[in-house]
Amino acid sequence: MNRLVILGGGESGVGAALLGKEKGYEVFVSDKGEIKKKYKDVLIHNNIDWEDKQHTVSKILNADLVMKSPGIPDTVPLVKQIKEQDIPIVSEIEFASKYTNAILVGITGSNGKTTTAALTHHILKQELQVGLAGNIGDSFALQVLNENVKTFVLEISSFQLDDIVSFKPHIAVITNITPDHLDRYAYKFENYIASKFRIAENQTKTDYLIYDADDEVIVDWLTKHPVKSTLLPFSLTKKVTSGAYLEKDRIIITIDNNIINMPTDKLALEGKHNVKNAMAASTVAHLLKIRKQTIRESLENFHGVEHRLENVLKINKVQYINDSKATNVNATYYALESMGAPTVWIVGGEDKGNNYEELFSFVNEKVKAIVCLGVDNEKLLKSFSSMVDVIVETQFMTEAVKIAYKLAEPGDNVLLSPACASFDLFENYEDRGRQFKEAVRNL
Known part of the structure; x- marks a missing residue:
């Protein structure tokens, strides 16, 4: 029986484990983090061997095939070891x-x-x-x-x-x-x-x-x-x-x-x-x-997907827009391009090597104030502080929304379009978007 080792016990990992078992593989799921309860329950119910909060190398390097979560880079020592042993690595796809x-x-x-x-x-x-x-x-x-x-x-x-x-x-x-x-x-x-x-x-x-x-x-x-x-x-x-x-x-x-x-x-x-x-x-x-x-x-x-230029609410004639899915500069470019009113822009997060230059013309033309929402906002402050009258920093979504509420006037937009990954303060971009929507509804 061929042994299938799956690195990562999330949606794709557990799905592949079930398919692998059905196709006759001996399956082992290993996750360095904690596997969510709903996925653990599925693995237990289907008698699939698993571990979390660790990788037991001996139970991984005896695989015939490894399927790894897309979130694990090739540079991780464990992945290098698997490659050195000539064990094929594939994606769930x-x-x-x-x-x-x-x-x-x-x-x-x-x-x-x-x-x-x-x-x-x-x-x-x-x-x-x-x-x-x-x-x-x-x-x-x-x-x-x-x-x-x-x-x-x-x-x-x-x-x-x-x-x-x-x-x-x-x-x-x-x-x-x-x-x-x-x-x-x-x-x-x-x-x-x-x-x-x-x-x-x-x-x-x-x-x-x-x-x-x-x-x-x-x-x-x-x-x-x-x-x-x-x-x-x-x-x-x-x-x-x-x-x-x-x-x-x-x-x-x-x-x-x-x-x-x-x-x-x-x-x-x-x-x-x-x-x-x-x-x-x-x-x-x-x-x-x-x-x-x-x-x-x-x-x-067809009315679009959640967290992509999603109109949340209009409060005091100010439109709140959730574009949390904008995790890179180009996505935010489209968001700012589509703004037809003065905009308070909430931006920031984990920078992946961003160059903000292509946003300058839109920021000059459309953005009246910037709220930086990240652990490290230095690059944003350096890039944009000369372009807007007001630029402030915070590390809490509730506070970012309250600041935006105070800065916006009737007819304005408040846009969350971070241009960055979310992992410094949030679980993922969905979590960031939902927190934004909740904070807006609580105004």
Whole structure:
């Protein structure tokens, strides 16, 4: 019997443990932190061997296969030991994909991947049995085990792509690539770009790569590192013969000379970046033979994902907006770009090597005050203190919201768009967003 060792007892780890057991593996789950009670209960109920708050090296290095949580970097000594023993390491995405014949749609990118994945799923589910997994929703492995669906939409992070071997989505989407997570990639942008493009590395010409043709990083990389996939670009600025483009407020999609067009004025999600997300999702839907009418209606009634430019409440004519999912500068760029009123901006957290320069014009034009919410705000203070009259620091969400409340006047926005990771003060970006919403409701 082959031994499967799983590092990390979270959603993806426990899902893979259950799938592994079903497929005849002897399974062991090991987590350096504490495994949440709900996951422990599942492991115990299914008689799966586990440990937490430690890694027993002898029980790990006798594995035939290791599946590691995407949060564990390759630089960790234990991972190096596993590699030295030539034990293969895979991601949950890689492991689970071996056990399904479903059509796989893989979506990656620095920003927009969650919205695009959720929107794609929303369109497809009107006519197909479809699962949503990866970086979003329930574990992919668990859905492969329990759900008999013919199509999966997978939101995939660069960390998950780092541990793929033969994983191949039939349709791959790259929404955009901007510097992010550089702390995990030796501070080399090209390492991070290469990681994103792994989504297409096993594709053949019968598979599709949908990408943003306005993104110079993507276009440049494709010129130097051609892929085998059939390319379907989307663009707001230029006409494309195959793919999607914008013409006078209409999205035109052309695949195999079959043309559909859709008005953008009825899109439920606002902003240029959401026109791009709509193009990517519609192109996937068109490839999978979803009716034009269904695509149009779905784009008109989809209202976005939690923590992404989410309108929370209006208090004293001030709109409070939760964009906690903006964990990098580019995401915050889109948020500030879409502000149509003077804005009190709550920013900060764990900096991943941010360069704030691209935000300067928006901050000068739209931001009236800044609330820094992080353990170390020095870089923010240095970057922005000359641009706004008021810049204050705090380490508590409740206090940040109270300060913003005092600074905002009727007609203003209060925007939480941190441009940073959340791990210095919060469990994750969801926790940060929920604390923001709770603090706003308690005003």
